[in-house]
Structure formats: C-alpha cells, structure tokens
Amino acid sequence: MRSVSIIGIGETKMGRLPDKSLKDLIRDAGNKAIEDAGIPKESIQALYMGNFNAGYWSTQSHMGALASETLGLGTIPTVRTEGACASGSLAFRQALAAIKAGMYDIVLVGGAEKMTHRNTEVVTTGLASAADVELETALGATFPSLFAMIANRYFHEYGNVRKEMAMAAVQNHENAMLNPNAQMKKKITIEDVYNGFPVADPLTVYDCSLITDGSVFLVLAATEVAEKICKHRLVEVIGSGHGGSALTLAGKKSLTTFESTIVAANEAYKMANLKPSDIDLAEVHDCFTITQIINTEDLGFFEKGTGARALAEGKTARDGVKPINVSGGLKAKGHPIGATGLSQMYEIVAQLRGIAGERQIKKADIGLTQNLGGSAATCVINIFRGR
Amino acid sequence: MRSVSIIGIGETKMGRLPDKSLKDLIRDAGNKAIEDAGIPKESIQALYMGNFNAGYWSTQSHMGALASETLGLGTIPTVRTEGACASGSLAFRQALAAIKAGMYDIVLVGGAEKMTHRNTEVVTTGLASAADVELETALGATFPSLFAMIANRYFHEYGNVRKEMAMAAVQNHENAMLNPNAQMKKKITIEDVYNGFPVADPLTVYDCSLITDGSVFLVLAATEVAEKICKHRLVEVIGSGHGGSALTLAGKKSLTTFESTIVAANEAYKMANLKPSDIDLAEVHDCFTITQIINTEDLGFFEKGTGARALAEGKTARDGVKPINVSGGLKAKGHPIGATGLSQMYEIVAQLRGIAGERQIKKADIGLTQNLGGSAATCVINIFRGR
Numbered sequence: 001m002r003s004v005s006i007i008g009i010g011e012t013k014m015g016r017l018p019d020k021s022l023k024d025l026i027r028d029a030g031n032k033a034i035e036d037a038g039i040p041k042e043s044i045q046a047l048y049m050g051n052f053n054a055g056y057w058s059t060q061s062h063m064g065a066l067a068s069e070t071l072g073l074g075t076i077p078t079v080r081t082e083g084a085c086a087s088g089s090l091a092f093r094q095a096l097a098a099i100k101a102g103m104y105d106i107v108l109v110g111g112a113e114k115m116t117h118r119n120t121e122v123v124t125t126g127l128a129s130a131a132d133v134e135l136e137t138a139l140g141a142t143f144p145s146l147f148a149m150i151a152n153r154y155f156h157e158y159g160n161v162r163k164e165m166a167m168a169a170v171q172n173h174e175n176a177m178l179n180p181n182a183q184m185k186k187k188i189t190i191e192d193v194y195n196g197f198p199v200a201d202p203l204t205v206y207d208c209s210l211i212t213d214g215s216v217f218l219v220l221a222a223t224e225v226a227e228k229i230c231k232h233r234l235v236e237v238i239g240s241g242h243g244g245s246a247l248t249l250a251g252k253k254s255l256t257t258f259e260s261t262i263v264a265a266n267e268a269y270k271m272a273n274l275k276p277s278d279i280d281l282a283e284v285h286d287c288f289t290i291t292q293i294i295n296t297e298d299l300g301f302f303e304k305g306t307g308a309r310a311l312a313e314g315k316t317a318r319d320g321v322k323p324i325n326v327s328g329g330l331k332a333k334g335h336p337i338g339a340t341g342l343s344q345m346y347e348i349v350a351q352l353r354g355i356a357g358e359r360q361i362k363k364a365d366i367g368l369t370q371n372l373g374g375s376a377a378t379c380v381i382n383i384f385r386g387r
Numbered sequence: 388m389r390s391v392s393i394i395g396i397g398e399t400k401m402g403r404l405p406d407k408s409l410k411d412l413i414r415d416a417g418n419k420a421i422e423d424a425g426i427p428k429e430s431i432q433a434l435y436m437g438n439f440n441a442g443y444w445s446t447q448s449h450m451g452a453l454a455s456e457t458l459g460l461g462t463i464p465t466v467r468t469e470g471a472c473a474s475g476s477l478a479f480r481q482a483l484a485a486i487k488a489g490m491y492d493i494v495l496v497g498g499a500e501k502m503t504h505r506n507t508e509v510v511t512t513g514l515a516s517a518a519d520v521e522l523e524t525a526l527g528a529t530f531p532s533l534f535a536m537i538a539n540r541y542f543h544e545y546g547n548v549r550k551e552m553a554m555a556a557v558q559n560h561e562n563a564m565l566n567p568n569a570q571m572k573k574k575i576t577i578e579d580v581y582n583g584f585p586v587a588d589p590l591t592v593y594d595c596s597l598i599t600d601g602s603v604f605l606v607l608a609a610t611e612v613a614e615k616i617c618k619h620r621l622v623e624v625i626g627s628g629h630g631g632s633a634l635t636l637a638g639k640k641s642l643t644t645f646e647s648t649i650v651a652a653n654e655a656y657k658m659a660n661l662k663p664s665d666i667d668l669a670e671v672h673d674c675f676t677i678t679q680i681i682n683t684e685d686l687g688f689f690e691k692g693t694g695a696r697a698l699a700e701g702k703t704a705r706d707g708v709k710p711i712n713v714s715g716g717l718k719a720k721g722h723p724i725g726a727t728g729l730s731q732m733y734e735i736v737a738q739l740r741g742i743a744g745e746r747q748i749k750k751a752d753i754g755l756t757q758n759l760g761g762s763a764a765t766c767v768i769n770i771f772r773g774r
Binding site for chain 1: 388408433440442446447451452453455456467468470471477481483487515519521524630631632633635646649650651
C-alpha cells in the first residue's frame with residue numbers, strides 16, 4: 001500500500017460567526033490549505049468533504065459539489081461523508097483509501113459545519129439525529145443525557161471522578177487560551193464547572209463541548225509525490241483505524257469501554273507498528289469531559305479506571321508525559337461537527353511542524369487523533385509522524 | 388490495483404411503503420444480499436451506506452451505524468456517503484477504493500431512503516437541498532424547474548424532442564411492468580404524458596421520476612476472494628469513474644452535455660479498456676425524461692443531438708441494440724434516492740446472471756450504470772462484466 005502525507009492545512013476561526021456563511025467558511029479554510037500546500041488548484045484530483053447535518057440546519061445537502069464550486073475546483077469528483085461527529089475523519093479515511101488504491105495522487109479533504117444560526121431546539125434535534133431516533137431520541141434522549149448515563153455508569157464501575165471531569169474542562173480551557181482559532185477564551189475553575197448550568201446530572205454546561213461554526217481543510221498527497229513538493233516538515237500518516245459499535249447505548253457491551261475505539265486503535269497501532277507509549281501527543285474526542293477520560297484509557301495511554309487520576313496528576317497537561325487536547329479540544333477550541341476530526345489533525349500537523357506558537361509541545365514527532373461519532377458508534381483514529 | 392466483484396445482491400420492493408420503516412427496508416435488502424452471497428455475517432469487514440436525506444426527512448443521521456446495528460454486524464467500520472441522487476453509487480465507489488487499497492476483502496454496500504411518509508412540501512424542500520440553496524433553491528428553483536430549463540436549452544440547441552421525451556417515459560413504464568420490484572405498474576401512452584399534470588414546462592408529471600421508499604444492498608469482494616466463494620456467475624467491476632461539475636446551472640459550461648458524465652465515462656471506459664459500443668445494456672439516470680436522452684449521448688452511445696431519434700427508432704428498447712433502463716429506471720421502477728445507484732447495479736447484476744425473468748436481455752455480458760447527483764454536479768459510472 002502507498003503511504004500518504006499531509007502537505008497543506010487550513011482552518012477558520014471557530015465560534016459563533018454570524019457574518020460567515022457555509023460557503024465563506026469553506027472558502028476561507030480551503031484556500032488557506034491550498035496556499036499552505038503551495039500547489040496550483042489544477043493539481044487537486046478529488047475532494048472529500050465531511051459534513052454532519054447542513055441538510056437539516058441549512059437545507060443544504062450535496063456539500064462536496066458545493067465546496068468544489070466554491071473553491072473553483074472544476075470537474076473533479078467529490079463526495080460528502082457523514083458519521084455524526086466523526087464525519088470529517090471519515091472524509092479523511094476515504095481519501096486515504098483512494099490514494100492508497102492508486103486512484104489519485106493529490107486530494108483535498110475538508111470539513112465544515114454551520115450551527116449557530118439556528119436556535120437551541122433545532123440544533124439539539126439535529127445533533128440528536130446521530131443517535132437512534134426510534135429507540136433513543138423519540139424517548140427524549142439527547143447526547144448530554146446519553147453521556148450522563150455513561151458518566152454515571154463509569155462512577156459505578158470505577159468510582160466517582162466528578163472532580164477529574166471538571167479538571168479536564170479546566171485544562172482544555174487553559175489550552176484554548178493559547179490557540180488563536182479557539183472559540184472559548186475563558187479561564188475557568190473547578191468550582192465554575194460544579195456551579196455551571198445543570199444539563200444532565202452529573203454534567204453541567206462546562207462538561208459539554210461547544211456549538212460551533214467552523215471549517216478545516218487538509219491537502220493530502222501520496223508520500224512519493226509529497227516528498228517532491230512539500231514545503232514544510234513532511235507529516236506522514238503512519239497508522240489509520242476505523243471501528244464501529246451498536247448505535248444505541250442498549251446495544252453496547254460496555255458503556256465505559258468504547259468498542260469502536262478498541263477496534264480502531266488496534267488497527268492503527270498495528271499499521272504504525274507502535275505502542276500507546278510511543279505517542280507524543282493526542283487530540284481525543286472530548287464531546288463531554290467523561291468522554292476524554294474514557295478515551296485516554298481506551299487508547300491505552302492509561303490503565304482502565306486510571307484515566308481520571310492520570311489527568312489529576314498532570315500527565316495530560318501540555319508539559320505532562322502525554323499531552324491531550326493541547327488545541328483546547330472540542331470543549332474549548334470548539335466542535336464544528338463535520339470539521340472536528342480534521343481540526344484535530346490540523347493541530348497535530350501544526351505541532352509536528354513546530355508552528356503551534358505558545359501552545360507548542362517540546363517533543364512532537366508522533367501524534368494521534370481520535371474522533372468519535374454518536375455514542376461512540378463510530379471511531380476513526382489516525383497516527384502521524386513528522387519526518 | 389486489485390479487482391473487485393459483486394457476489395451478493397438484495398433489493399426491496401420499491402414504492403409507497405407505509406408499513407416499512409427505514410430499519411425494515413435496511414433489514415430486508417441487507418439480509419437478502421448477505422443470503423444471496425451465502426456468506427456468514429462475520430466475514431463482512433466494513434459497511435458503506437448511501438443515504439441522501441434521512442437527516443431531514445426522518446431526523447435520522449449516522450445511517451452507517453444504524454444499518455450496522457440493524458443487520459447485526461457488530462463492530463465493523465461504517466460510513467455514510469452523500470452526493471444527492473448519486474449517494475448510493477458513491478458508497479459503492481468508496482468500497483471499491485478500500486478493497487483496491489487492500490484495506491478489506493469483503494464489504495457490504497447499502498443504500499436506503501424513506502420519503503413517502505412526509506408531505507410533498509417537505510419532500511420537495513429536502514430534494515431541493517441537492518441544489519445550491521443560496522443561488523437556486525432560495526430563488527424558488529426546484530429540480531423539475533432546473534431540468535425544465537435544461538430541456539428547453541436542449542430544444543434550442545438540438546431541436547424539439549418533446550415527443551421522444553414522452554416516448555422515454557412510455558418505454559420505461561413498459562419495462563417496469565416486467566419488474567416485480569418496480570413501483571409503477573402502469574402502461575401509459577404518449578398522449579398520457581402530454582396530458583399529465585404540468586410541473587415545469589415542458590415537463591409534466593410523467594416526465595418526472597418517482598418519490599420512493601426502498602433499499603438495495605450489494606456484497607462486494609476482492610475478485611481473488613470472490614472466485615473462491617461466489618455461488619453465482621461472477622460479476623466483476625471492470626471500470627469505474629467519478630466526475631463532478633459546478634453545483635449551480637449558472638456555473639456549468641453546458642446545460643446539454645454534462646461534464647461530470649464526460650469525466651466519469653472517460654475514466655471508466657479507459658479502466659475497462661472498452662468503447663461505448665462494447666456495452667450490452669445500461670441503466671442511466673432518468674430523473675427526468677430529458678436526462679435519459681442527454682445521458683445516452685454523453686455516454687457515447689449516440690452522437691450528440693441524436694439520442695432522441697435513437698430512442699424513437701427503438702434502439703434503447705429491450706430488444707434494441709442498446710437496451711436502456713430495462714429495470715424501468717428511476718421513472719417507473721422508482722427513485723429511492725440513496726439506493727438508486729445500487730438499484731441500477733442490482734439490475735445489471737441480475738441481467739448478467741440471467742435471472743431477470745421476463746425482462747431478461749438476450750446478450751448480457753457487459754453492463755454499465757450511470758448515476759447523477761443534483762443537476763449533474765456529481766456523476767458515478769461503473770462497468771460490469773459477467774465471467
């Protein structure tokens with residue numbers, strides 16, 4: 001199989017952006033990525049576009065074609081991928097397969113979501129469509145309630161980690177203070193989290209990721225092509241994994257170990273021939289604070305049931321042994337659903353290139369992204385090495 | 388690159404199916420395809436799922452995971468693809484790339500759409516999301532009006548083919564009479580088409596494809612694996628192409644030659660090392676009658692401007708030199724958006740296996756499918772050979 005590398009990255013500011021349409025976001029991030037790669041538009045052979053639910057929030061489907069026309073890419077093939085909050089990483093995964101198959105040498109991968117123009121009810125209904133409508137949403141479940149159940153089950157199995165969940169929020173907010181593209185620039189305390197607006201016990205509003213407008217694009221190339229044209233430190237995709245599990249909570253074997261992550265991690269580590277301890281830094285899917293703790297365990301960074309303690313001990317801080325979500329994560333950088341997985345990759349590439357400014361990690365040679373969809377019914381993991 | 392073959396097919400009845408939920412449709416077609424392949428579910432390594440707009444019509448996104456749990460497929464990776472009416476063929480195309488890349492050996496490709504439970508306004512708004520919302524839909528355009536403009540432009544460039552458009556509808560209705568899964572079992576005349584409810588001049592309701600509930604699944608395998616386990620005539624994917632063009636009508640170079648088809652056809656014919664004259668039969672995207680005529684020209688079956696005459700001369704009939712849409716097409720078999728491209732392939736596989744019953748074509752060794760999305764902003768073409 002051919003190797004694939006990232007040669008260009010572009011990201012918009014994340015946040016409530018009333019002056020920016022979907023097309024504006026796509027134009028901004030897409031052109032940045034192409035400029036960063038330093039290639040003519042004519043060399044792009046295909047576009048893979050992650051979007052979760054513009055069909056509902058903006059009655060705009062067919063986002064691959066929309067993005068291609070917006071960026072002036074002519075007659076190249078396009079496809080939109082969707083797997084709830086993992087939609088962006090799924091676009092990346094399809095692009096990877098196509099280059100590996102020899103179908104294309106240089107492709108553009110993008111993600112975009114526009115959410116803040118709709119009211120809370122419409123946003124929540126749209127988000128809840130990532131769960132099982134018949135068996136969960138129609139019964140009143142939304143994602144905070146589903147992940148609150150996961151948190152309570154975690155407490156039951158491994159002890160109460162309410163404080164460490166709050167610490168995850170505090171840490172991610174701190175990291176976001178150093179990220180110019182982050183949505184939430186607000187230092188918070190553990191007390192702030194405890195006293196936040198209650199959403200679904202034990203989660204308060206500070207345990208929940210954000211509603212975000214934003215877009216991210218990446219330029220991918222077959223590594224043998226990338227070696228000739230890349231203007232930056234080459235970031236190679238050395239591992240990739242994709243797993244699933246039941247869509248419903250009721251169908252899962254465990255609420256505190258996400259099978260989809262286990263499957264995807266095994267595949268990605270095996271392909272990269274690496275162990276969890278080899279990873280310098282990771283962006284993991286912190287849709288809720290409990291999710292970050294579970295993910296760092298499922299990824300093998302910490303033993304099951306010890307993720308919270310590791311976080312409390314500072315192991316996941318920017319200067320810890322395993323920096324997690326130095327971008328600020330979904331929690332504070334923002335969570336523009338269809339772009340989120342690509343935003344995780346944007347951060348890893350920036351860190352591996354050494355251009356992450358004030359939040360730059362000292363040793364950044366191997367980075368990992370983990371992106372979940374729904375109640376972890378989809379997981380995509382990628383491992384990157386700077387060369 | 389590895390070769391890929393189809394070893395299992397399953398299709399629901401198409402139509403207004405008020406007693407069938409999305410999950411029912413998926414369960415029906417998915418299990419049929421797996422049974423037809425004669426493989427244990429455990430051997431399926433990934434699921435690619437085409438769906439256009441369940442997020443809008445049923446507030447159900449994340450259809451890959453939904454389908455996987457519905458079919459009991461465990462922790463396999465899933466992804467939903469969307470590119471308007473080409474969503475199903477896009478799922479197929481991603482599956483093809485993954486097998487060619489060596490990522491998987493046996494995968495399931497599915498498509499499903501549930502539309503008839505919503506009223507006409509909601510269905511139309513959902514469909515119109517496949518166009519550019521800012522520049523077309525918001526100005527009042529829907530797909531019948533966009534394709535009416537295409538028809539009128541075709542009349543301007545090549546002469547009035549109103550009668551031949553009606554003949555396309557008559558022919559597809561005749562074909563559907565012989566297809567047990569077809570939605571519309573109704574013989575019509577040219578006069579019926581002329582006198583049909585006017586939709587957008589020159590299109591009457593008989594020029595338009597149907598609103599359909601339905602699902603189709605296919606089991607794909609690397610050919611070297613398929614050769615060992617396939618219980619039927621092996622149907623190999625010998626050509627595949629994917630092209631794009633501007634999403635908006637205003638952005639297109641031509642309204643009467645679809646660039647996306649030209650790009651995809653060139654790629655597919657080149658890969659198959661075949662000419663248009665080598666194709667025994669084809670299922671082409673007849674979302675409207677004018678589209679079928681344009682497509683048979685763009686695919687190289689007939690010279691530009693002569694597609695209507697070829698149809699009138701019987702060349703595209705079941706006993707003609709180039710049978711087109713022997714299934715009944717989108718016009719009469721039905722158009723369950725996310726499943727449509729796969730339904731085209733279902734027909735070709737059935738014909739190549741010689742199990743198409745009363746509508747069986749005599750010489751069926753090489754078949755082609757052409758599936759458009761939006762105003763032809765997306766086109767996926769595949770060529771199949773029975774071995």
